[in-house]
Amino acid sequence: MNYTVSSNHDEIVMKLLHYFITTKNYNPVVLHGAKDEIWLENMDNDYKIIRIVSNYIHNNEQLDYDLFRTKQIMKSIKRKTFTFSVPTLSIFLNLGDNVHIEDDGFIKCLKVNKMDDLVKNNTVLEAFPDIGKALKYKEEGMELFIKLTTEINEKTENDAQEAESVFMPKKPVVTYAILIINLLFFLAMTFLGNGSEDVLTLVKFGAVQRNLVLDYHEYYRLFTAMFIHIGIVHLLCNSYAIYVIGSQVETFYGKMKFLIIYLLSGLCGSALSICFSDAVSAGASGAIFGLLSAILYFGYHYRLYLGNVLRSQIVPVIILNLSLGFLLPGIDNAAHIGGLVSGLFLSMICGIKTKENKVNRINGVVLLSIFIAFILFLINNI
Numbered sequence: 001m002n003y004t005v006s007s008n009h010d011e012i013v014m015k016l017l018h019y020f021i022t023t024k025n026y027n028p029v030v031l032h033g034a035k036d037e038i039w040l041e042n043m044d045n046d047y048k049i050i051r052i053v054s055n056y057i058h059n060n061e062q063l064d065y066d067l068f069r070t071k072q073i074m075k076s077i078k079r080k081t082f083t084f085s086v087p088t089l090s091i092f093l094n095l096g097d098n099v100h101i102e103d104d105g106f107i108k109c110l111k112v113n114k115m116d117d118l119v120k121n122n123t124v125l126e127a128f129p130d131i132g133k134a135l136k137y138k139e140e141g142m143e144l145f146i147k148l149t150t151e152i153n154e155k156t157e158n159d160a161q162e163a164e165s166v167f168m169p170k171k172p173v174v175t176y177a178i179l180i181i182n183l184l185f186f187l188a189m190t191f192l193g194n195g196s197e198d199v200l201t202l203v204k205f206g207a208v209q210r211n212l213v214l215d216y217h218e219y220y221r222l223f224t225a226m227f228i229h230i231g232i233v234h235l236l237c238n239s240y241a242i243y244v245i246g247s248q249v250e251t252f253y254g255k256m257k258f259l260i261i262y263l264l265s266g267l268c269g270s271a272l273s274i275c276f277s278d279a280v281s282a283g284a285s286g287a288i289f290g291l292l293s294a295i296l297y298f299g300y301h302y303r304l305y306l307g308n309v310l311r312s313q314i315v316p317v318i319i320l321n322l323s324l325g326f327l328l329p330g331i332d333n334a335a336h337i338g339g340l341v342s343g344l345f346l347s348m349i350c351g352i353k354t355k356e357n358k359v360n361r362i363n364g365v366v367l368l369s370i371f372i373a374f375i376l377f378l379i380n381n382i
Helices: 007-023 060-081 115-119 122-127 141-167 173-192 199-205 210-214 221-227 232-253 255-276 285-301 303-327 333-350 358-380
Strands: 027-029 037-041 049-053 088-092 107-111
Touching (some): 007 141, 049 060, 060 088, 060 107, 060 303, 107 115, 107 122, 141 232, 173 221, 255 285, 255 358, 285 333, 333 358
Antiparallel strands (some): 027 037
């Protein structure tokens, strides 16, 4: 980020960077080719993008071009972050006297020659009511510059360490345990029964079936069914999915949260399954779709970095598998949907280490309760 402005503008830039980064948790956005402007993002704030523009704009034609280029970048951010709107605050520090600025859609434009132009602006105060107090410092000159720079660097370093702790690969112990349990069930059905494709053997070892669950109150089947697979191909496909997706979810959420999401998604998948079918069914697909939701929820919160992965990999996988479930016979799509929906709400409840949000957790509890009530309603009306 290079800029050449007066010392007054330099001070304003540093104060704004310090405020938005250390107080409001904005993160710098790296834009190739951007000169004399700084982009900051916080997708959880009213203004998702803050632009601090210090290059000299001497006429309205230059300003129009600046707004046009900003809109193009915003379109890219929308696609990458799955966001329909990206409210942006553009702070211009070096506009010519004859340049007339107007708000353009989701872009709020401000002309700032001195700090009072910003801290006394009603629009700014509505979004950032503490900005006036926060931008007052006892230090001056070089002492102020050192203080601001040091604290910005400390905040950036702490954020980097937090992100590293989240993304750093960890040994997926729980994932391995689930894979071993699935294999043990399969071997037991093979050597102690008539094989994993035999209906009586499946029932004996805990596959789910509506009448057995509801009429004979064998509710444990909703749990055991997620560890049973019908045939070697079913086992291998689900094991591969659990290994790939489960390893990531266990890394991102931690062992306990991963286990909660996996098991409860599988239970909800089994419960929704018996609402639409009385056939004998089994498999970890409901739990796996719960893990896909967990990845989706995690990626949404880190969408500036994982947006391309969500758009090109996770979402297509979910859509493809749900579509195949509707098109091909023998696939328990109700279990998939049950796991997918409950997995999302469970991810909200569990939360992400560096993105804890009490409101999201409460919303998750409410939504999951409604979804479970819906499943129970269906079961009571079978």
